[in-house]
Amino acid sequence: MNNLLSTAGPKFAQVLIAVFGFLAIMAVIFWIAGRANGRKVKPIANIVFLGPAAILLILGLIVPAFQTIAFSFKGEDSKSWVGFANYHWIFTDPDMRQVLFNTFLWILIVPIFVTFLGLLLAVFMDRMKRESLPKSLLFMPMAISFVGASIIWRFVYNYSNPYQPQVGLLSAIVKGLGGHPQNWLLDKPLNTFLLMLIFIWVQTGFGMVILSAAIKAVPSDIVEASALDGAYGFRLFRYITFPAVRSTFIVVLATQVVGALKIFDVVRTMTGGNFGTNVLANEMYAQIFVQFNQGKGAALAIVLFLLVIPVLLFNMRNLRLERSER
Amino acid sequence: MSKVAEHTPGRKLFSSKFAALVVWTITIIWTIPTFGLFVSSFRSKTDIYATGWWNVFLHPHFTLANYHDVIFGSSTQAAVGNGVLPYLVNSIVITIPAVIIPIIVATMAAYSLAWVKFKGSDFVFFFIFALQIVPLQMSLIPLLQLFTGGAHIGHFTLIPKLGIAGHFAGIWLPHTMFAMPLAIYLLHNFIASLPRDLMEAAYMDGANHFKVFRQIVIPLSIPAIAAFAIFQFLWVWNDLLVALTFASGTEEIAPINAKLASLVGQYGSGWQLLTAGAFISIAIPLIVFFSLQRFFVRGLLSGSVK
Numbered sequence: 325m326n327n328l329l330s331t332a333g334p335k336f337a338q339v340l341i342a343v344f345g346f347l348a349i350m351a352v353i354f355w356i357a358g359r360a361n362g363r364k365v366k367p368i369a370n371i372v373f374l375g376p377a378a379i380l381l382i383l384g385l386i387v388p389a390f391q392t393i394a395f396s397f398k399g400e401d402s403k404s405w406v407g408f409a410n411y412h413w414i415f416t417d418p419d420m421r422q423v424l425f426n427t428f429l430w431i432l433i434v435p436i437f438v439t440f441l442g443l444l445l446a447v448f449m450d451r452m453k454r455e456s457l458p459k460s461l462l463f464m465p466m467a468i469s470f471v472g473a474s475i476i477w478r479f480v481y482n483y484s485n486p487y488q489p490q491v492g493l494l495s496a497i498v499k500g501l502g503g504h505p506q507n508w509l510l511d512k513p514l515n516t517f518l519l520m521l522i523f524i525w526v527q528t529g530f531g532m533v534i535l536s537a538a539i540k541a542v543p544s545d546i547v548e549a550s551a552l553d554g555a556y557g558f559r560l561f562r563y564i565t566f567p568a569v570r571s572t573f574i575v576v577l578a579t580q581v582v583g584a585l586k587i588f589d590v591v592r593t594m595t596g597g598n599f600g601t602n603v604l605a606n607e608m609y610a611q612i613f614v615q616f617n618q619g620k621g622a623a624l625a626i627v628l629f630l631l632v633i634p635v636l637l638f639n640m641r642n643l644r645l646e647r648s649e650r
Numbered sequence: 651m652s653k654v655a656e657h658t659p660g661r662k663l664f665s666s667k668f669a670a671l672v673v674w675t676i677t678i679i680w681t682i683p684t685f686g687l688f689v690s691s692f693r694s695k696t697d698i699y700a701t702g703w704w705n706v707f708l709h710p711h712f713t714l715a716n717y718h719d720v721i722f723g724s725s726t727q728a729a730v731g732n733g734v735l736p737y738l739v740n741s742i743v744i745t746i747p748a749v750i751i752p753i754i755v756a757t758m759a760a761y762s763l764a765w766v767k768f769k770g771s772d773f774v775f776f777f778i779f780a781l782q783i784v785p786l787q788m789s790l791i792p793l794l795q796l797f798t799g800g801a802h803i804g805h806f807t808l809i810p811k812l813g814i815a816g817h818f819a820g821i822w823l824p825h826t827m828f829a830m831p832l833a834i835y836l837l838h839n840f841i842a843s844l845p846r847d848l849m850e851a852a853y854m855d856g857a858n859h860f861k862v863f864r865q866i867v868i869p870l871s872i873p874a875i876a877a878f879a880i881f882q883f884l885w886v887w888n889d890l891l892v893a894l895t896f897a898s899g900t901e902e903i904a905p906i907n908a909k910l911a912s913l914v915g916q917y918g919s920g921w922q923l924l925t926a927g928a929f930i931s932i933a934i935p936l937i938v939f940f941s942l943q944r945f946f947v948r949g950l951l952s953g954s955v956k
Contacts, residue, residue: 346754350754358860365859376759384789385828391791452669465680468936469888491698491701496702613894622788629785
C-alpha cells in the first residue's frame, strides 16, 4: 500500500504537469498572437488555432498512411521492394481466404442485426411508458470495454465435461433443453457467429439510442393525422415512421459496417484468431506484432483502408447534402 | 373512419403492453451476462469452478476474497502480483490528459474552421472528416519508429527522437492524434451553429479571435465538449490496441485493460480473480456513463443524426 502511494504520487504529478503545462503554453501563445493587428490578424489566428491539430494529424495519421503504403510493397524487414507480393499473398493464401471470408461475414451480418434490432427496440420503446430504465440497461454494454465484454461472455460460452454441472450459461441452457453442450469457441463455423453476438450485444444499444432519437423527432401532428387516416401499427411504421428515419437508419448501418470491418478486440481476447475465427484487423496485428512481418501487416492495413473508402464517400455525400440544406 | 376511432383505445393499449413486453424481454436477456459476472465476482473459487453463478439463488454464499486478492495482491495467485491498483492508477493517469488535451486542440481547430474562414477552409474540414477512415493500425508502426528514432531525410534530422516510448507521454500523444478527426468534426458541427449575431457583436466590440474563443466559444460549447469528453473518456479507458502497442505491459505505465487482457490469457488458474478485476475496470466507466448519460447520447446524436 505504501509502495502504491509512493509510485502514484509522481504519476499524478506528471498529469498535472502535462495538463497545466499545455494550458500555460497555449496561454502564452494566445497572449503573443493576440497583440498582432492589421492584415496579419486572420492568418496568425488560423496558424495558432489550426497549427497544433495540423501537426498532430500530419505526424499521427497522414505521414503514417503514406509510409504504410510504401511498407506494403516491401518485405518483412521493410527494406527490399517486393512489388505486389504481399497483396498476392492476401488474395491467394488459403488461410487468408478464411480471414477474408470471415470479415465478409462480419460486415454482412453484424450491421443488419444491430440496425434491425435497434430499430425494433426504438419503435417499441416509442410506444411504451417509462422507457428510461430499459434504455439505460440496453445501452450499458457500450460503456464496457471489449476486454470486459469478453470476460463477461466467457461465463456464457464456458464448457465443462458433459457429466458435470455446466458453469457456462449457454451450455447450461442447451443441457437443460436436453441438448449436448459443446466447446462452443472451438466449433467452426459456429464460433464466428458467437463472437459476432458479443459485438451485436455491445452495439445494439448504440443503434437503438440513435434511431430512438430520430423517431422522437418525427412531428407528432403527422403521426396523429395519419392515425386518423387509419394508419396503425405496422402500416404506420411502414408509411410514416420508417421513411422519416431512413437516412438515420442508413447512417447507423454505415457506422456498423466500418465497426465490423475493423473488429479486433473481441477476436483477439476471445480466440486470438484461432479455430477459424480470424479477421482482417486481427491478422494485421498478428503479422506486425507476432510474426514481425511489416510488409504483410501494411498490405492488410491498406486493404482495410480501401474497403472503408466506399462507406466514407457515402458519408461525405450525406454531409455535403446536409450542409447545403443549412 | 368511425370504425378506426372505435378501435383506437383497445389497439393502443394492446400495442403498448406488447411493446413493453418485447422491450423488457430483450432488456433482461441483454443484462443477464453482465449480471452473471457481477454475481460471480462475489463467489469463492471452488464455487465458480463447480457450479453456474445462478446457483447462488438456491445456495446463497458470498465472499469478498476475490476483490481482496485483486486489489491487495495475493501470495497464492502469482498472476495478480501486487494487485491491480497500480494499473488502475495508470489508467487514470493515462486518461485525464488524453481527454483534456485533444479537446482543447480540437476546439481551437473547429473554431478556426467555422469562424476564421480562409480560402480552402471547407476543403480542410472535409479532409479532416475523411481522415476518420484511416485505420488506427496503419499508424502504429510509423509512430513507434518516430518515438524511438525520430524522423530523418538523409542525414538531416527533421524531428529528433522524442524518447517518449515507454512513458505516459508516449500514450497521451497517440490518443490525442487519433482523437482529432472525430473531435474536430463533432465540435465543428456545434461551434458552426453558434449565433452569428453574438459573434459579430463581439468582433465589433474589438474582441480579437483569442478573446472570442476564450470568452464566448468555450463557455457556449460546454455541452458539445462534455459530450465529446465522455466519448473520449470511454474510448481511452476501454482501449486495448494503443495500450498494447505503446505501453509494454509493465506495472509502470500499462493500464488496467492491458493487465486484464494478459490475465485472460492465463485465466485457467485464476478465473475468480478475473471476475473481480473485470468488475473493477468496468465500474468506473459505468459510473461516468450513468451519471453523464445525457451528454453522451447528445454527443453520439450530433455525430450521426443531422
